[in-house]
Amino acid sequence: MNPAAPPSRAGASVRAVQDPFHGDLLEVSMGPHHPSTHGVFRMIATLDGERIVRLKPVFGYLHRNHEKLGESTSYLASMPYTDRLDYLNSMTNNWAYALAVEKLAGQAVPERAEHVRILLAELTRLLNHTCLAGFLLQDTGCSGTPLMYAFREREAILDLFEALSGSRMMCNFQRFGGCRVDPSPAWMEAVSALVGRYDRFLDEYEELITGNEILLARTQGVGVLPAALAINAGITGPMLRASGVNHDLRRVDGYGLYPRFPFRIPLGDHGDTYDRYMVRMLEMRESLGILRAVLRDLPGGPIIDPKAKLRGFRPKPGEAYGRIEGPKGEIGFYLVSDGGPNPYRYRVRPPSLINLTVLEDLCLGHTVADAVIILGSIDIVLGEVDR
Amino acid sequence: MLGTGLLHGLKVTARNLVGSFHDPARMVTTQYPEERTRLPENYRNFPFLLGDDPADPLGTLRCVACQICEKECPPQCIYIVMERDEKGKAQKRPKVFDIDLSVCMSCQICVEVCPFDAIKMDQEFEIATADRFTGLLRHKEDLARSNAYYHQLHPTEAAAVDAALAEQKARQAAAKAAKAPAPAAAPLATPAVPPTPLPPAAPAP
Numbered sequence: 001m002n003p004a005a006p007p008s009r010a011g012a013s014v015r016a017v018q019d020p021f022h023g024d025l026l027e028v029s030m031g032p033h034h035p036s037t038h039g040v041f042r043m044i045a046t047l048d049g050e051r052i053v054r055l056k057p058v059f060g061y062l063h064r065n066h067e068k069l070g071e072s073t074s075y076l077a078s079m080p081y082t083d084r085l086d087y088l089n090s091m092t093n094n095w096a097y098a099l100a101v102e103k104l105a106g107q108a109v110p111e112r113a114e115h116v117r118i119l120l121a122e123l124t125r126l127l128n129h130t131c132l133a134g135f136l137l138q139d140t141g142c143s144g145t146p147l148m149y150a151f152r153e154r155e156a157i158l159d160l161f162e163a164l165s166g167s168r169m170m171c172n173f174q175r176f177g178g179c180r181v182d183p184s185p186a187w188m189e190a191v192s193a194l195v196g197r198y199d200r201f202l203d204e205y206e207e208l209i210t211g212n213e214i215l216l217a218r219t220q221g222v223g224v225l226p227a228a229l230a231i232n233a234g235i236t237g238p239m240l241r242a243s244g245v246n247h248d249l250r251r252v253d254g255y256g257l258y259p260r261f262p263f264r265i266p267l268g269d270h271g272d273t274y275d276r277y278m279v280r281m282l283e284m285r286e287s288l289g290i291l292r293a294v295l296r297d298l299p300g301g302p303i304i305d306p307k308a309k310l311r312g313f314r315p316k317p318g319e320a321y322g323r324i325e326g327p328k329g330e331i332g333f334y335l336v337s338d339g340g341p342n343p344y345r346y347r348v349r350p351p352s353l354i355n356l357t358v359l360e361d362l363c364l365g366h367t368v369a370d371a372v373i374i375l376g377s378i379d380i381v382l383g384e385v386d387r
Numbered sequence: 388m389l390g391t392g393l394l395h396g397l398k399v400t401a402r403n404l405v406g407s408f409h410d411p412a413r414m415v416t417t418q419y420p421e422e423r424t425r426l427p428e429n430y431r432n433f434p435f436l437l438g439d440d441p442a443d444p445l446g447t448l449r450c451v452a453c454q455i456c457e458k459e460c461p462p463q464c465i466y467i468v469m470e471r472d473e474k475g476k477a478q479k480r481p482k483v484f485d486i487d488l489s490v491c492m493s494c495q496i497c498v499e500v501c502p503f504d505a506i507k508m509d510q511e512f513e514i515a516t517a518d519r520f521t522g523l524l525r526h527k528e529d530l531a532r533s534n535a536y537y538h539q540l541h542p543t544e545a546a547a548v549d550a551a552l553a554e555q556k557a558r559q560a561a562a563k564a565a566k567a568p569a570p571a572a573a574p575l576a577t578p579a580v581p582p583t584p585l586p587p588a589a590p591a592p
Contacts, residue, residue, distance in 0.1 A: 077461035080494035145400055152415050159427075166431035166508070172494045180499070181429065208399040211392030311459065311500050 025053065028368060032061050036139055036372040039382030043359075043371065050367045055360040059353075062386035070346030075101055075176070075313045078346065082333075083170040086352060086384040088128050091120040091161070092326040094174035099255065100322025100333035101176045105315040107308060112301045113178035114257045119191065119294045120161075120173065121324070122287040126198065127157045128327035129238075129280040132379050136277060137209060139376035140218050146209055153201050156194055163187055176313065178304025188295065195291045202284060210281070219274040223362040223374035226271060233358045236351055237329025238283060239378060242268035242275040249325035256324075261293045276377040314341055328352055328379050348387060352380040428541055431495050431508035433488050436530045437537055445531040449505035452481040456497035456506055464490035465497065484527035488514065504548050510540050 031042035040061035046054035066085065070078045082097045083090035095117050102109060109117075134150030158168040164183055165171040173180050209215055225235070230243040240247055248265045250258040266282035268275030315337045323332035329351025336345035355378050362378075363371045406413040417424050438444025452469035466485040470478040497506050509532075516522030538545040 073461055074459065076496065077459065080461055080492060080496065149403075155415070163427035163429060166427075166429040166495065167493065170493065172496075204399055208396045212396050213389055213392050216392075311455070 030368070030371075032058070037375065038135065038380060039385075041375075041380070041382055041385070043375070045363070045368060045371060047368070051365055052363050052368065052371060055363045055371065057356060057359050059356075059382070059385050062382045064387070066387040067346050067348060071343055074341050075315075075343065076310065078343075079174070080170065080172040083172055084383055085348065085350065085387060086326070086328065086331070086381045087169055088131055088381055089124045089327050089331075090169055090171045091124045091173060092324060092331060094171065095121060096322055096324045096326065096331045097333045098174040098176055098322075099324060100320050100335050101313075101315070103320035103322050104318060104335050104337055105176065105313070107177045108305055109178055110302050110305055111257075111299050112182075113303050113305075115294050115298050116179050116183060116303065117174065118256055118258065118261070119291060119298075122291050122294070123157055123160065123191070125287045125327045126284055127154055128379075129284050130154050130157075132280055132376075133205065133277065136273075136373065136376040137215070139372050140215060142209065142212075142215070146205070149201075149205060149208065153198070160187070160190055160194065163190070175304055175308065175310065177308025178302070180304070182303040188298070191291070192295055195288055195295065198288055199285070202281065206281065210278070216274065218370075219277060219373060219377075220272055221270070222273045222366060222370050223377065224270060224272045225358060225362055229358060229361060230271070234354050235329070235358060237326070237355065237379075238279045239276055239329065239355050241265060242279040243271035244268055249323060249330055253323065253325075260297075261290045263287075263290050273373055273377040276379075280379075312341070314339060319345075323349065326351055328381070328384075329355055348384075350384045350387060352378075352382075352384040353387075356380050356385060426510050428543060430510050431498075432493055432512050433491055433509050433514075433525075434486055434497055434506050434530070435509045435532045435536075436484060436527060437505055437507055438531050438533055441533040441535050444533045445528060448480060448484075448527065448531060449503050450481050450484060450527075451479040451503060451505070452477075452484075453502070455500050455502065459496055459500045461494060461496060462490050462492050464488075464492075481527055484530065486525045486530060488523040488525055504552060507537055507541070 026047040028045045028047055029042065030045065031037040032040040037043065042058040042061070044054075044056040044058060045052050066081060069081060073081075079094060079097060082093040085093050101107070130150045130153050134147035134154075137146035138144075161171055162168045164181055164187055165173040225239065225243050227243045227245050230240050230245060235243075236247070236249075244267050246265060246267055249255065250263070251265065263286040266279050266286065268279050317337055317339045319334070319336045321332055321334045323330050330349060331351055332349035334345070334347040334349065335343045338344040359375065359378065362374045366374065403413060436444075437449050438447040439449060440447040452467050454467050454469075457463075457465045457467045464487045466483065466487075467481050468483040470480045470482040472478055493508070495508055498508055514523065534545070534549075537548075
């Protein structure tokens with residue numbers, strides 16, 4: 001094999017690895033700036049012919065000391081930094097962090113705020129899964145169209161976030177004991193309108209692509225994640241449920257007011273890339289059901305506990321772990337307080353990073369083109385992987 | 388039958404393509420900078436300082452240089468020095484108030500923690516500059532804006548702030564009146580509050 005004439009490809013370098021027992025292997029370095037890696041992520045794939053025999057993920061390029069920063073700033077000042085973890089889902093990140101601090105401080109949350117939180121979390125789930133469907137299909141080679149359709153709808157949700165919180169993605173919306181802004185009736189109407197037409201978009205999207213034979217050929221049976229491995233590796237979120245494990249923190253923990261709102265949990269049969277895609281499409285339909293119920297039941301009252309302190313927040317010594325079912329999996333914040341104004345220990349449980357740990361197991365035996373789809377179906381955001 | 392899924396998909400793209408010629412709802416892009424969308428009222432970008440006098444906002448800044456926002460700012464982009472007279476007595480106004488916009492992350496925490504409603508969020512976003520060192524460093528001279536400007540940006544919020552301030556002022560005046568003994572009735576005729584009335588709320592654009 002002649003390594004001197006590799007296919008020229010932006011972002012990938014190719015060199016030969018000598019292996020006396022198994023002919024020649026190729027080591028392909030994809031990233032850290034390869035567009036299919038969804039950010040600054042690097043995969044070093046060792047190929048035997050077309051097949052991947054080893055895959056080493058390299059991350060940390062986007063490390064920005066999030067956890068240590070959290071220990072050196074006040075509880076409130078960490079809130080906008082949590083937006084920047086998984087920058088698609090700032091609302092759920094905010095909620096998980098607020099939940100941890102509220103547990104730590106024993107802070108109550110008014111009903112209206114709990115409803116608004118569920119509303120925003122489910123909108124975030126729609127946003128994330130819509131984006132993922134677009135990106136995943138872009139990775140399979142459906143160049144442009146599905147991504148543009150997905151982004152058209154994502155833009156509508158981001159407009160709602162912007163109208164409410166002032167920023168499209170860095171919402172910084174939750175506060176300890178409630179939410180920052182009380183949504184106006186006009187905003188609620190805009191949400192109702194969006195929820196009302198989202199089903200139609202999902203129908204259109206599924207008609208566009210879900211039955212597409214090329215998509216089925218590319219995704220079915222690719223990157224199979226067995227349920228046992230998923231559990232052992234600590235996989236959470238839609239990826240775990242695509243492997244057939246019925247575990248959803250909204251049901252298991254019943255945090256917030258989720259027990260009041262009925263919803264079904266879609267499960268996959270095979271744990272392949274197609275199941276991971278379908279589970280997310282079905283989850284969006286369930287989210288719409290929850291959204292309708294929340295919009296119907298939204299009570300009045302204060303949006304934030306009037307006794308909640310904004311500044312000079314000093315919880316009693318202790319520890320707390322707040323976790324919620326984020327769109328990507330279990331997002332959790334572990335906090336230890338020594339009674340001071342800053343957390344003594346601040347730790348994030350990032351679903352993207354932990355879901356990424358099985359990447360090699362999923363990719364073995366597949367081609368590089370499949371590895372791209374598998375990575376896309378894991379649904380990572382490098383802001384959260386590297387923190 | 389093999390291929391029907393493909394054809395179904397093509398039908399959707401064809402519908403969108405044809406629809407984009409006659410259905411404005413399918414035209415989702417805006418030709419910036421020729422066309423602009425209206426920013427929502429809550430939109431926030433970078434902070435500015437509020438002054439009460441519309442003619443001289445810089446001279447009548449509400450800021451008392453208490454430095455709470457400086458302490459609470461997560462990325463530490465605010466720098467404040469309090470004004471002092473020649474004897475070293477604090478003057479309750481900022482001598483220096485700098486915000487480095489290249490550090491600011493638009494989180495609005497300074498606005499939330501300010502007890503004097505002196506700092507608010509601007510909506511100006513076209514601030515690109517070729518000067519990478521001081522081009523985005525804003526001094527209090529650049530940051531001062533009038534209340535009318537605030538009303539223009541955030542009409543609902545500004546009206547609520549003005550109402551709260553007026554109520555606070557009335558309460559203080561009442562407390563002062565209650566504290567003052569009966570013989571002091573004559574001096575009470577003069578207003579106890581500083582003579583800087585809030586400008587009338589500008590109508591929303």
